[in-house]
Every structure is written in structure tokens, then in C-alpha cells.
Amino acid sequence: MTVPGTAAARPYDVVIGSGLAQAVTDAVAAAPGAGAGGVAIVHADALAAPAADYERALSTAGLRVTRIEVPGGESAKHTGVLNQIWEQLGAFHLGRDGCLVGVGGGATTDLAGFAAATWLRGVPIVQVPTSLLAMVDAAVGGKTGIDTEAGKNLVGAFHPPTAVIDDLAALATLPVAELRAGMGEVVKCGFIADPAILDRVLAAPAVPAADSPVIAELVARAVAVKAAVVGEDLTESGLREILNYGHTYAHAIEKVTDYTWRHGEAVAVGCVFAAEVAHRLGRLDVAAVALHRRAFAAAGLPVAFPQGAGAFDALYDAMTSDKKVRAGRLRMVLLDGIAQPVRGVEPELEVLRAAHEAVTAPPAGADAGDPA
Numbered sequence: 001m002t003v004p005g006t007a008a009a010r011p012y013d014v015v016i017g018s019g020l021a022q023a024v025t026d027a028v029a030a031a032p033g034a035g036a037g038g039v040a041i042v043h044a045d046a047l048a049a050p051a052a053d054y055e056r057a058l059s060t061a062g063l064r065v066t067r068i069e070v071p072g073g074e075s076a077k078h079t080g081v082l083n084q085i086w087e088q089l090g091a092f093h094l095g096r097d098g099c100l101v102g103v104g105g106g107a108t109t110d111l112a113g114f115a116a117a118t119w120l121r122g123v124p125i126v127q128v129p130t131s132l133l134a135m136v137d138a139a140v141g142g143k144t145g146i147d148t149e150a151g152k153n154l155v156g157a158f159h160p161p162t163a164v165i166d167d168l169a170a171l172a173t174l175p176v177a178e179l180r181a182g183m184g185e186v187v188k189c190g191f192i193a194d195p196a197i198l199d200r201v202l203a204a205p206a207v208p209a210a211d212s213p214v215i216a217e218l219v220a221r222a223v224a225v226k227a228a229v230v231g232e233d234l235t236e237s238g239l240r241e242i243l244n245y246g247h248t249y250a251h252a253i254e255k256v257t258d259y260t261w262r263h264g265e266a267v268a269v270g271c272v273f274a275a276e277v278a279h280r281l282g283r284l285d286v287a288a289v290a291l292h293r294r295a296f297a298a299a300g301l302p303v304a305f306p307q308g309a310g311a312f313d314a315l316y317d318a319m320t321s322d323k324k325v326r327a328g329r330l331r332m333v334l335l336d337g338i339a340q341p342v343r344g345v346e347p348e349l350e351v352l353r354a355a356h357e358a359v360t361a362p363p364a365g366a367d368a369g370d371p372a
């Protein structure tokens with residue numbers, strides 16, 4: 001699959017398959033500079049074994065290679081870890097004709113991508129996502145960045161990769177709770193653009209096995225949604241905002257829980273929150289709101305945030321850091337129907353509060369609000 005080029009970026013391929021080690025070496029060879037200035041593999045600690053395999057293959061191809069290990073997960077999206085990467089790139093003398101390779105979940109590809117965007121004011125990166133979430137979303141589209149005290153992803157750059165290698169074999173070692181979290185972004189794509197995703201998830205309510213054809217189909221469908229959008233609007237000046245469906249509330253959940261909620265879990269509740277807002281504005285009917293709860297729950301995801309009960313002010317404060325805010329006004333992506341996203345809706349505070357109450361009340365007779 002190819003992500004179309006824009007005025008600001010070249011087109012690039014997202015290769016989806018199993019056993020794609022050679023594709024990583026080929027992608028580095030095809031990047032501008034072909035890795036001649038050195039190749040630095042930035043990988044999460046849990047991915048040391050595949051990173052070592054890529055290192056061997058790249059060395060065998062005659063390239064100078066180093067590995068930079070970072071902690072897996074959100075805690076690595078910080079200036080301290082980024083600084084260590086910069087120091088190691090300096091010691092390795094990675095040149096403008098060098099290349100980074102990002103290996104890990106979305107936190108690692110966001111971090112490695114930002115290191116690539118900033119080192120020497122920008123060097124190529126080949127992204128090798130190893131979580132479901134990173135394969136369908138984080139590694140595709142060029143949003144890179146880190147978190148700050150003020151909030152999530154507040155420092156970053158648009159820096160598209162030169163290739164993305166989605167090796168589904170990597171999912172074999174991914175903990176099931178992480179696989180489930182990745183379904184949050186997959187189901188989001190179902191609501192904003194591809195209802196066939198919702199049909200698949202509802203037809204078999206369980207997290208699909210990592211090596212199943214269902215996962216392969218869902219990855220292809222979700223990547224197609226993302227590729228089409230970022231191919232039209234890399235820098236989020238318009239259409240790309242639809243990929244942020246559910247994220248206004250999701251990022252607030254992540255911040256107020258100190259990132260103990262996984263991103264994909266928070267996105268699931270954030271989409272239910274957005275549906276509740278849309279319902280109160282007369283945009284979505286009760287059935288569409290219920291469909292949100294059924295689809296995310298079918299994928300094993302939370303559809304409520306009971307811990308947030310009474311915490312509206314803290315969540316609202318976090319929501320005001322949302323990048324879609326303009327002139328101090330919170331702007332949301334909502335739906336006018338399934339696969340009919342609308343951008344730039346400015347709900348009144350009382351609507352937000354009511355939607356918050358609807359998602360913080362524990363669902364009757366269920367415990368679907370707690371992440372695993």
C-alpha cells in the first residue's frame with residue numbers, strides 16, 4: 001500500500017506481511033542517502049532480538065550500524081530519553097546521508113521519528129512498528145513527538161517516514177492487552193471511514209488472534225483509511241483532524257491517569273464520549289451511540305471511565321491543551337452518522353459535562369470501564 005505524496009512529502013510504501021526482515025534492509029537502501037552515513041536502530045527494550053536481526057542484515061549489506069535501546073512505553077516520550085538518543089547519534093557520527101530505523105510500539109516510533117526529525121534538522125527514518133496500534137496508526141503519517149508536563153504530544157514535528165514495514169509476525173510476542181488497545185484505533189477507523197471494520201469486529205466479538213487473517217484484514221483496512229487521509233493533508237490543516245476522533249477526551253484521560261491507561265483504551269472511551277456529545281447536539285441517534293459501546297466492547301475495550309466521576313474540571317483543563325483548539329475554543333471531531341465525520345464543532349461546556357457524566361457512570365451490570 002502506498003501513502004500518496006503531498007506538496008510537503010514524498011509518497012512512501014507501507015509494506016504489510018509476515019517475515020519482512022529483508023524488507024527493512026531494502027527500505028534503508030532505498031532511502032535518500034541509502035544509509036551511507038550510518039544506520040541507527042532505535043528500539044524498545046522488549047524488541048532487542050528483532051533489532052539485533054535487523055542490525056546483522058544491515059551490516060551484512062555493508063552498512064555501518066548501531067543500536068540505541070530505549071525503554072518501551074509512554075515514559076520514553078520525554079526530553080531525557082530524546083537527549084540520550086541525540087548524544088548517541090553524535091557519538092556514532094550519523095550523517096545527513098544516514099538513516100534511523102524505529103522498532104517498537106507507537107511510543108517508540110513517535111520518539112524515534114522525532115529524533116529523526118530533529119537530528120541534523122532531519123534525516124530519513126524507516127519505521128518498523130511492532131504493536132498493532134503502531135502498525136495501523138502511529139508509524140504511518142509522520143506525526144512524531146514527545147510528551148511534556150503540560151500534556152501529551154505537545155512537542156513534535158511532521159516528519160513522514162520513507163517506508164513503513166508492518167511485519168505481522170512481530171505481533172506474536174505482543175501482550176494481549178496491547179493487542180486489544182490497538183483495536184481502539186482500528187475501531188475508530190471503522191467509525192470515521194470504513195464501517196466494514198465494525199461489521200468484522202461485531203461478527204466475532206473477541207480480540208482476534210495475532211496471526212489470524214482477521215487481523216491482517218483489519219490492519220490493511222485501517223492503514224488504508226490513514227493513508228488516504230494523510231496523503232491528502234499531512235499537516236492537519238483540515239481533513240486530517242478526523243483521525244483525531246475520540247482523542248480530545250482520550251488524551252485528557254491519559255493525562256489525568258498519569259498514562260496508566262493505554263492510549264487505545266482511552267481512545268475507545270473518547271469515541272464514546274464524542275458520540276454522547278454528538279447525540280446531545282442532535283447529530284447521532286441513540287442507536288449510533290449504542291453501536292459505539294457495542295463495537296468497542298466487542299473488541300474487549302473499556303467504554304466508560306468510572307475513575308473520572310467528579311473529575312470534570314481536571315479533564316476539561318487537560319482537554320484545553322488539544323491541538324484542535326482555536327481562539328481558546330475547544331473544537332471537536334464528531335459524527336453526523338457512521339462514516340460521516342464533521343470537524344470543528346464547538347460544543348457548549350454543559351454539553352461536554354453531560355457527555356462526561358454519561359461516560360463516567362459505570363455501565364449498568366457491567367465492568368466494561370476498567371482497562372485490563
Ligand SMILES: NC(=O)c1ccc[n+]([C@@H]2O[C@H](COP(=O)([O-])OP(=O)(O)OC[C@H]3O[C@@H](n4cnc5c(N)ncnc54)[C@H](O)[C@@H]3O)[C@@H](O)[C@H]2O)c1
Pocket residue numbers: 044045046047071072073074077104105106107108110130131132133134137138139140141142143144153170171172173174175178181182185262263264
Ligand atoms: N504518531 C501518531 O500518529 C500516533 C498515532 C496513534 C498513537 N500514537 C502514540 O502511540 C503510543 C501508543 O502506542 P502503543 O499502543 O504501540 O504503545 P507502546 O508503544 O507504549 O507499546 C506498549 C508496550 O508494548 C511493547 N511492545 C511493542 N511491540 C511489542 C512486541 N511485538 N512484543 C512485545 N512487546 C512489544 C512496548 O515496548 C511497550 O512496552 C502513544 O504514545 C500514542 O500517543 C501516535
Ligand SMILES: O=C(O)C(=O)C[C@@H](O)[C@H](O)[C@H](O)COP(=O)(O)O
Pocket residue numbers: 137141143152153185236240241243244245247323
Ligand atoms: O495521525 C493523526 O493525525 C492522528 O490524530 C492519529 C491519532 O490516533 C494519534 O493518537 C495522534 O498521535 C494524535 O495526535 P495529536 O496531534 O492529537 O497529538
Ligand SMILES: [Zn+2]
Pocket residue numbers: 137185247263267
Ligand atoms: Zn491515537
